[in-house]
Amino acid sequence: MEVTREDGLFISDDPALVDAAKVYRWIAEESWWGAGRPREAVERSLAGSHVYGVYADRETMIGLTRVITDYATFAYFCDVYVDEAYRGKGVGPWLSQEIVADLKAIGINRFLLATKDKHSTYAKAGFYPVARPQSWMEIDERATKPGPVTAQG
Known part of the structure; x- marks a missing residue:
């Protein structure tokens, strides 16, 4: 899949374009959710996932x-990251909308993600709060896991 925006930015799911070193830096050093994640874990996660990248050029x-x-039937969005220089330019909503459209085209009809503070960004792609959060369970053994979220948080 490849789609280009009017300003020349493009989304591609071509694994050959993924800059694993940059992704490692973003996730392990700049994100709150992946802080300290080992490089090998980042590389394995990329290899075991369908990665959609956004690019200024090749x-x-x-x-x-x-x-x-x-x-x-199901897709889970994770490790969503936009470089700081491109934030506030609609990249996140555009990326999410295009991924949802791409996966709906093959019959996927349920999408899930977790976010601490970007609810309005994902709402633009059609996401909404989980209807029955009490139905969801998890095992979280990350060293730097976030605490429980309350109905207000």
């Missing part, structure tokens, strides 16, 4: 979303 990756999916 050599300059400026964002990504890593999607975990069964390619039939």
Whole structure:
């Protein structure tokens, strides 16, 4: 899949374009959710996921979303990141909208993600709060895991 925006930015799911070193820096050093994640874990997660990158050109990756999916019914968005220089320019909503459209085209009809503070960004792509959060369970053994979220948080 490849789609280009009017300003020349483009989204691609071509694994050959992914800048693994940059993704490692973004996730392990700049994100709150992946702080300290080992390089090997980042590389394995990229290899085991459907990665959609955003690029300024063929050599300059400026964002990504890593999607975990069964390619039939369900997709989970994770490690969503947009380079600081491109934030506030609509890149995040555009990326999410294009991924949802791409995966809907193959029949996926359920999408999930977790966000601390970008609810309005994902709402632009059609996401809404989980209807029955009490139905969801998790095991979280990350060293720097976030605390529980309350109904207000």
